[in-house]
Amino acid sequence: MTNTKLDKEEQQLLDKIESGQYESVLTEARKKQLQAVAGHTFKKDKRINIRISNRDLTAIQSKAYQEGIPYQTLVSSILHKYISGSMQDISAVQVSKKPQHER
Numbered sequence: 001m002t003n004t005k006l007d008k009e010e011q012q013l014l015d016k017i018e019s020g021q022y023e024s025v026l027t028e029a030r031k032k033q034l035q036a037v038a039g040h041t042f043k044k045d046k047r048i049n050i051r052i053s054n055r056d057l058t059a060i061q062s063k064a065y066q067e068g069i070p071y072q073t074l075v076s077s078i079l080h081k082y083i084s085g086s087m088q089d090i091s092a093v094q095v096s097k098k099p100q101h102e103r
Contacts, residue, residue, distance in 0.1 A: 009058075026068055038073045040080070 006014060016022040052060075057071075064071035081087035 007058075013062075024066065024068075026066060031068055034067050034069055034077075037077050037081075038069055 013022070060074060061071045064074040067074065078087065
């Protein structure tokens with residue numbers, strides 16, 4: 001095992017996993033769907049560096065762990081879905097659905 005320092009939340013998660021108390025909610029169908037999406041993002045010929053908050057990174061890493069994929073793959077998938085139009089900003093959609101007099 002590495003000497004990685006875990007924060008309180010990470011340590012609690014690790015303890016639950018090691019004690020057998022953690023139960024994944026990832027279904028086989030969802031896993032296959034995510035693997036297919038990840039497969040479409042494997043052609044990676046450019047590298048970027050971004051700065052994000054520790055809170056956002058932790059949330060992304062947690063979500064990726066739940067989905068059983070590397071967090072970089074999840075980030076790439078999110079960007080791909082947004083750029084291709086299959087992911088939308090919910091708040092923008094909600095505003096556009098409001099009657100004109102409420103905007």
